[in-house]
Amino acid sequence: xxxxxxxxxxAVSPRTxxxxxxxxxxxxxxxxxxxxxxxxxxGRFSVTLEGDDGPVVETGRFHTVRPTSKxxxxxxxxxAGAWKGTSLAFTLAREGEQTVVNVVHSGAAFDDAAVMKDxxxxxxxxxxxxxxxxxx
Numbered sequence: 001x002x003x004x005x006x007x008x009x010x011a012v013s014p015r016t017x018x019x020x021x022x023x024x025x026x027x028x029x030x031x032x033x034x035x036x037x038x039x040x041x042x043g044r045f046s047v048t049l050e051g052d053d054g055p056v057v058e059t060g061r062f063h064t065v066r067p068t069s070k071x072x073x074x075x076x077x078x079x080a081g082a083w084k085g086t087s088l089a090f091t092l093a094r095e096g097e098q099t100v101v102n103v104v105h106s107g108a109a110f111d112d113a114a115v116m117k118d119x120x121x122x123x124x125x126x127x128x129x130x131x132x133x134x135x136x
Contacts, residue, residue, distance in 0.1 A: 003104060022037060089104045
């Protein structure tokens with residue numbers, strides 16, 4: 001199973017980043033065109049992303065929710081999106097005046113080299129957007 005790993009340092013508190021990961025307004029500011037979030041263990045997560053052929057909805061359940069430190073989502077095994085059946089984890093760690101955000105996104109869908117590259121590029125751009133929006 002292939003895994004995408006990305007890391008970025010952002011000069012804001014873990015609490016600020018947590019809000020960007022777990023609220024509709026936060027997700028819409030850096031990742032999604034639309035979102036629905038119930039940020040609790042077994043709560044639902046849904047984002048609408050713009051794909052090459054139009055909007056794609058990615059849905060799943062929160063598996064781990066440790067406020068300001070760890071968030072893990074298991075995406076549903078049905079649907080048309082590339083995240084179908086994948087697992088996504090965010091970890092946040094304070095380092096001085098910055099918070100380090102680690103993203104680990106894994107699943108069989110990423111065994112396809114083109115899908116892996118597209119999603120790795122998506123995460124690279126998304127994390128830069130997150131940083132620029134929060135530090136702006």
